[in-house]
Every structure is written in structure tokens, then in C-alpha cells.
Amino acid sequence: MNENNSDLELWPIGNCQVSGLIDRRGGIVWGCVPRVDGDPVFCALLNGTSQDVGAWRFELAGQVSAHQEYIRNTPILLTRLEAKDGSAVEVLDFCPRYEGNGRMYRPVAYARIVRPIAGNPRLKVVLRPMKNYGAELADTTSGTNHIRYLAHDHALRLSTDAPVGYILEQRTFRIERDTHFFLGPDEPFTGNLREEVRRMEQATRKYWQLWVRSLATPFEWQQEVIRAAITLKLCQHEETGAIVAALTTSIPEAPHSERNWDYRYCWIRDSYYTVQALNRLGALDVLEKYLGYLRNIVDDAAGGQIQPLYSVMGVAELNETTASWLQGYRGMGPVRVGNAAYKQVQHDCYGQIVLPTVQGFLDRRLLRMADDRDFESLEQVGEMAWKMHDQPDAGLWEFRTRQEVHTYSAVMSWAACDRLANAAAHLGKDDRAAFWRERADTVAKTIDDKAWKENGGEGGHYGASFESDYLDASLLQLLELRFIEPDDERFLKTFAMVERDLRRGQHMLRYAAEDDFGAPETAFNICTFWLIEALALMGRNDEARELFCTMLGHRTGSGLLSEDMDFETGELWGNFPQTYSLVGIINCAGLLSRSWNTVR
Structure with a gap:
């Protein structure tokens, strides 16, 4: 565990409907209802110094x-x-x-069991949910064995065998037996609370352990990969199949930077990387549900432009506002709700729809195999990739004030055409395979003609855009996307330039040039993992392993990472837990691990 991560020492719990982040004092300090992008009834994480307002804690008298x-x-x-x-x-x-x-039980509910294990413990229950993004405490009513909390548009009921009066008055009392708390739907709790909550815990434990049992993990770093996989699954809203980029909003990318964004939405790009990583572990359930979400997105677009992100329910408009009642993480506001990036044009999303969807035509393990109608629908996405491959966009880094033809977006358009050609060949559609292969070749030539920069006597390199010769870390993805081979001289030259300009010790910047908010102050964790992947694919395994182990050492006690990191102190910044960063753990472990056969 990295001691510099104290403020992000958070432990996620969840059930693919709701989630909660628990701090190292054991308090739930972040949790939204009725889903991840809902009102944060637990918002102490973003409440500045008021860490008990918008939290649920058990305060042990004399705790040390x-x-x-x-x-x-x-x-x-x-x-x-x-x-x-x-x-x-x-x-x-x-x-x-x-x-x-016959169905998955995943209620809007948090369950807690408190067990006395030594001495005569006395504790106080502090349960202070808020409403309307921290504007005020939730209204409260109570009965003999329950307390009802009315949030903005959702009521929760606490059922408990603890003394309700002690909880309401926040009095300290002795815990002499196991005590149970179920904060869930506003309806009478059915059955014996003690027995039912224990049964729920055992059934939940069994579900997750059986799910993990089905994963094809690498031999090395199994615990690290398993924890990343579980947390990635928690980032899926199972009702629709959407995958959010992170469970939080507005944890700044750097101190006082105002780079505070709401990541509780489904980015097509981030989700592509998530399902790709989980698919490598054999977690097809996440892929299947996400493909269903994509089909709905594509249907709604009706052959038109795809947005870079949507709500977990597929809502297109995500108007960006601020929650003025919350001070922000460590007092560093603003706290943003919604994300204006939904208005942006980001052409890489077409490739990121095609790449995971193509598996539906190839993988016979899937419950629903894709058919000819699905291929026709996917070709509409390919048409947009072809149409936009040489057009300017905001790029994967979502620049808010400028547009260029970004190389990464163009390569993703090439990948869309390339994978459609592969799928068509697999389906026996030879004419469509030839059609998409010709387009892929045309896009590849355009990239080589426009993105390659001779750069005087420095040997040349691919640029981050067609119009300029600056570099960004997404150029390392040319290998992963199979656009170029690791021993290709053009990639070797590009890699050398990217490493020279963007590497900061053991970390990578996404880019070094100033953007809408000035020069980047922190490293972007997924870019460091892309560096590790590139080193491994180039055969520099010792360097890659050393760097990978260093990154693992920066994880929180819960085994997770946020989006960004101070490249001098190692302190974590940005939304948490970040799917991109967890994807990096899984992908790099798979690339670098020794084979199971070497130890059998």
C-alpha cells in the first residue's frame, strides 16, 4: 500500500445496482441511489471537512x-x-x-453486520444520509424497528435489531451480540432480520466466489487481477449493461486544478477497454450485457453520429452543472454533476463499438450469437468510421476548445474497417470482406501519409494529430490495435520520442502540451500501463516487469487505483476506482506473467 494515498484509501462494495465507498475508519462516505449516477445520499467524500455529514459510521468508544x-x-x-x-x-x-x-437479486440496499469480538465494546451509530447533492439532510421518520430516510426522489428504510432510539439520538451503547443493519427499499423487511441478513451475506459470498472461480487468471499476480476484475464488474450497471468510467465524480486530477469531472457515465471508449480486459479473463457475462447496451445505442443513433458517452440508462443529454452545497474533495471544488463531453465529437467511438461487437459473430460460448441483421447494423457504424476517419474531433483526451484530426481516432476508424472485414470473411460474405478490406487499406495509407512526421534530423515519428507534430501516449496503442508491428522501424522511432517527451521517471503523461486548463500536472495511470504493454510487446520484459511491480506498489490497501498520480510523490488523484487503471493491471499481468505450465 502506498502511504501517500490516505485520502483515497477507499474500499468499494456493490452489487451492480448500487455501490458504496468505505473509508479506513469503516464509514460509508460515498454512495448514490437508486443507481451509480443518482443522488449521493452518502457524500462525505466530497463534503470537505464535514466528514460525518453524509456518512454512515460505527464509532467505537476509545478507538485506536x-x-x-x-x-x-x-x-x-x-x-x-x-x-x-x-x-x-x-x-x-x-x-x-x-x-x-429465477432472477438476480440486487436491491438498492446496503447491509452491515457488527460483531463484538473482544472486551465490552461501546459504539455510536452515525447515520446521516443527505439529499439533493448535499443540500440538506434526508427527512427522517421512525417506527419500532426501523428508520425511514426520504432523499430527493428516493426513500430508504433502515431495518435493524439495534435500539432505534440510540441511533436517532446518536447515543453510545454497548454491543453485546451480533447486530444487523439493512438500509434498503422503503418497505417492511420480510422475515427474521438476523437470519435473513446472514443468509444474504452467505449467498452474496457464494455468488462472487463462484464468479471468480470462472475467471482464467494469469499464474502471477492472481490476487491483483482478481481484485481488479471484481471491481470492474461492480462498475457495470447490470440493468442495462452500461459500464461507468468510475464510481465517483469530481475528485480532481491534480490539486486545485478544477479538472473535476463526473465519471459516473458510460464512455464508449472506457467500456471498450473494460470488456476487452474482462474478456481476456473469460468474464463473458459482462461482455454480453454490454453488447446489449451497445445494440440499443446503435439503434437509437439510426446510422448517425454516436456520442462519446451516455447515461447508464442510455440517456443522451448529460447537462453539466455544479453541486454548490458540496465543498469538494479535500475542499477542492467544484463538484460537477453531468458531463458536457457528451456534446463533443470523438470519432474513435465507432471503432470502439465495432471491436467488442465483432466477437458476437465469432464466440460460440455466447448465449446470443450475432446474426446477419446485427452485421448490417454494425456496418452502419463502420460507415460512420469511414466517413469520419480524416475529420477533426476533440480526441480521446476530450479537448474542450480545439479540434484536430487525431491519429488515435483515425487508427480506431481503421480498426473498425479492418475488424468488419474479418467478421465478414468469417460469415462467408466475401464481397463485404473485400469492401471493408479496401477501406481499411485506404485509411491506413491516409494515416501513414498524414500522421507521419519526418521531424528533420530526429528520425521521424507518428504525431498525435495530422496537423501537428506533438506527441501523446495514445500512439503506444498502435501496437495493441495491431496497426503496426513492434519491430517496425516507424514504431520504434515513435516509441523513443514518446518515452523521451512524456515519461517522468516511472510514470507517463498523456501529453505534455498545454490544454484548456494549462499544462498537465499528474501522470495518467493507463498511459503508464500502455508503456508497460509496449515494452513487453517489444521484448523488453525485464523493464516492463520492474515498472509493473512499481505501479502495483502504488495501489490502495483495497488493491485499486484512481485515474491519475503525482509522478513525484506517488499520491493518487482523479476519480476512483478508475476502470482504465484496473484494465491496465489485468492486461499487463496477462502479458508479463509466467505460464501456468512452467510451474506444473
């Missing part, structure tokens, strides 16, 4: 320490709180998820 760990191969968190007098409790946190009555 806390220790946390996940139940193996699950997102069920165990927190041990110890007091100065030797008394201690364990808190078990989870969001129920398991199959029952």
Missing part, C-alpha cells in the same frame, strides 16, 4: 486502530475496529447480490 480486508474473492469488506481498552468489533459490509426465484 482499524484494519480492513476483503473476504477472499468477494467485494464483502471486513473492518476490525479496536479500542484502547482492548475491546473490539468487526463490521461486515456488503450489497446483496445472488440468484433467487
Whole structure:
């Protein structure tokens, strides 16, 4: 664990409907209802110094320490709180998820079990959910064994076998037996609370451990890969199949930078990388659900322009506002709700729709194989990729004030045509295969003609755009996308220039040039992983392994990473947990791990 990550020492729990982030004091400090992009009833993470408003804590009298760990191969968190007098409790946190009555049970609910394990522990329950993005506390009513919290447009009911009066008055009381808390739908709790919550925990534990059991993990770094995979799955909104870029909003990319963005939405680009990584582990359930989400997006676009991002429900308009009542992470506002990037033109998204969708024609493990009608629909996306391959856009870094023909977008358009040609050949559509192959070759020639910069006596390199010769880290993806071979002299020259200009010690910038907010101040974690991948594919495995192990050392105690990192101190910045960064862990582990056969 990196000691510099104290403020992002957060432990996600969730069930693919709701999620929560638990701090190292054992409090739920972030959680939105009724889904990830909803109102944050738990918003203490972004409430500046008011860390108990918008939180749910168990405060142990005389507490001196806390220790946390996940139940193996699950997102069920165990927190041990110890007091100065030797008394201690364990808190078990989870969001129920398991199959029952022919469907997946994943309610808008948080379950907590408090167990006395030493001495005579006394604790206070601090449960102060908010509404309307921290504008005020949720309205409260109570009954004999429950408390009702009315948030902005969603009511929650706490069912418990703890004394309700103590909770309402925030009084400290002795915990003498296991105590259960279920904060869920506003309806009477059915059955024996103690027995039902324990049954839920056991069923949830079994679900996740069986899911992990199905993964094809590399031999080395199994725990790291498993934790990344579980967390990536938590970032999927199962109802629609959408995958969010992160579970949070407005954690700044650098201190006081105002690069505070809302990442609780489905970026076509980020989701492509997520399903690609999980697919390498055999997690087809995430891919299948996401393909369903994509089909709906493509249908709604009706052959027209695809946005770079949508809500988890597929809503197109994500108007960007600010939540003025919240001070922001460590007081560094603003807190943004929505994301104006939905208005941007980003042409790489067409390739990022085609690439995962093509698997639907090839993979016979899928419950629903793609058919001819799906291919015709996908060709409409390919038409847009072809039409836009040499047109300016905001690029993958989402520049807000300028547009160019970005090389990464053009290469993604090439990949769309290339993969459509492959799919057509597999389906026996020889005429369509030839059609898309010709287009792919044309796009490739355009890229070589326009993106290659001779650059005087420095040997030449691919540029980040057709119009200029600056560099960005996405050029490293030319290998991953199979646009160029690792021993190609053009790539070797480009790699050398990218490493020279963008590498900062053990970290990579996404670009060094000033953007809409000035010069970047932190490294972009996925770019460091792209550097590691490129080193591995070029045969420089020792360097790649060393750098990979360094990156793993920057993870939080929960085994996760945010979006950005201070390249001097190693402190994490940006939204958390970031799918891009977790994808990097999975992909690099797969590339660098020794084979299972070497140890059998």
C-alpha cells in the first residue's frame, strides 16, 4: 500500500445496482441511489471537512486502530475496529447480490453486520444520509424497528435489531451480540432480520466466489487481477449493461486544478477497454450485457453520429452543472454533476463499438450469437468510421476548445474497417470482406501519409494529430490495435520520442502540451500501463516487469487505483476506482506473467 494515498484509501462494495465507498475508519462516505449516477445520499467524500455529514459510521468508544480486508474473492469488506481498552468489533459490509426465484437479486440496499469480538465494546451509530447533492439532510421518520430516510426522489428504510432510539439520538451503547443493519427499499423487511441478513451475506459470498472461480487468471499476480476484475464488474450497471468510467465524480486530477469531472457515465471508449480486459479473463457475462447496451445505442443513433458517452440508462443529454452545497474533495471544488463531453465529437467511438461487437459473430460460448441483421447494423457504424476517419474531433483526451484530426481516432476508424472485414470473411460474405478490406487499406495509407512526421534530423515519428507534430501516449496503442508491428522501424522511432517527451521517471503523461486548463500536472495511470504493454510487446520484459511491480506498489490497501498520480510523490488523484487503471493491471499481468505450465 502506498502511504501517500490516505485520502483515497477507499474500499468499494456493490452489487451492480448500487455501490458504496468505505473509508479506513469503516464509514460509508460515498454512495448514490437508486443507481451509480443518482443522488449521493452518502457524500462525505466530497463534503470537505464535514466528514460525518453524509456518512454512515460505527464509532467505537476509545478507538485506536482499524484494519480492513476483503473476504477472499468477494467485494464483502471486513473492518476490525479496536479500542484502547482492548475491546473490539468487526463490521461486515456488503450489497446483496445472488440468484433467487429465477432472477438476480440486487436491491438498492446496503447491509452491515457488527460483531463484538473482544472486551465490552461501546459504539455510536452515525447515520446521516443527505439529499439533493448535499443540500440538506434526508427527512427522517421512525417506527419500532426501523428508520425511514426520504432523499430527493428516493426513500430508504433502515431495518435493524439495534435500539432505534440510540441511533436517532446518536447515543453510545454497548454491543453485546451480533447486530444487523439493512438500509434498503422503503418497505417492511420480510422475515427474521438476523437470519435473513446472514443468509444474504452467505449467498452474496457464494455468488462472487463462484464468479471468480470462472475467471482464467494469469499464474502471477492472481490476487491483483482478481481484485481488479471484481471491481470492474461492480462498475457495470447490470440493468442495462452500461459500464461507468468510475464510481465517483469530481475528485480532481491534480490539486486545485478544477479538472473535476463526473465519471459516473458510460464512455464508449472506457467500456471498450473494460470488456476487452474482462474478456481476456473469460468474464463473458459482462461482455454480453454490454453488447446489449451497445445494440440499443446503435439503434437509437439510426446510422448517425454516436456520442462519446451516455447515461447508464442510455440517456443522451448529460447537462453539466455544479453541486454548490458540496465543498469538494479535500475542499477542492467544484463538484460537477453531468458531463458536457457528451456534446463533443470523438470519432474513435465507432471503432470502439465495432471491436467488442465483432466477437458476437465469432464466440460460440455466447448465449446470443450475432446474426446477419446485427452485421448490417454494425456496418452502419463502420460507415460512420469511414466517413469520419480524416475529420477533426476533440480526441480521446476530450479537448474542450480545439479540434484536430487525431491519429488515435483515425487508427480506431481503421480498426473498425479492418475488424468488419474479418467478421465478414468469417460469415462467408466475401464481397463485404473485400469492401471493408479496401477501406481499411485506404485509411491506413491516409494515416501513414498524414500522421507521419519526418521531424528533420530526429528520425521521424507518428504525431498525435495530422496537423501537428506533438506527441501523446495514445500512439503506444498502435501496437495493441495491431496497426503496426513492434519491430517496425516507424514504431520504434515513435516509441523513443514518446518515452523521451512524456515519461517522468516511472510514470507517463498523456501529453505534455498545454490544454484548456494549462499544462498537465499528474501522470495518467493507463498511459503508464500502455508503456508497460509496449515494452513487453517489444521484448523488453525485464523493464516492463520492474515498472509493473512499481505501479502495483502504488495501489490502495483495497488493491485499486484512481485515474491519475503525482509522478513525484506517488499520491493518487482523479476519480476512483478508475476502470482504465484496473484494465491496465489485468492486461499487463496477462502479458508479463509466467505460464501456468512452467510451474506444473
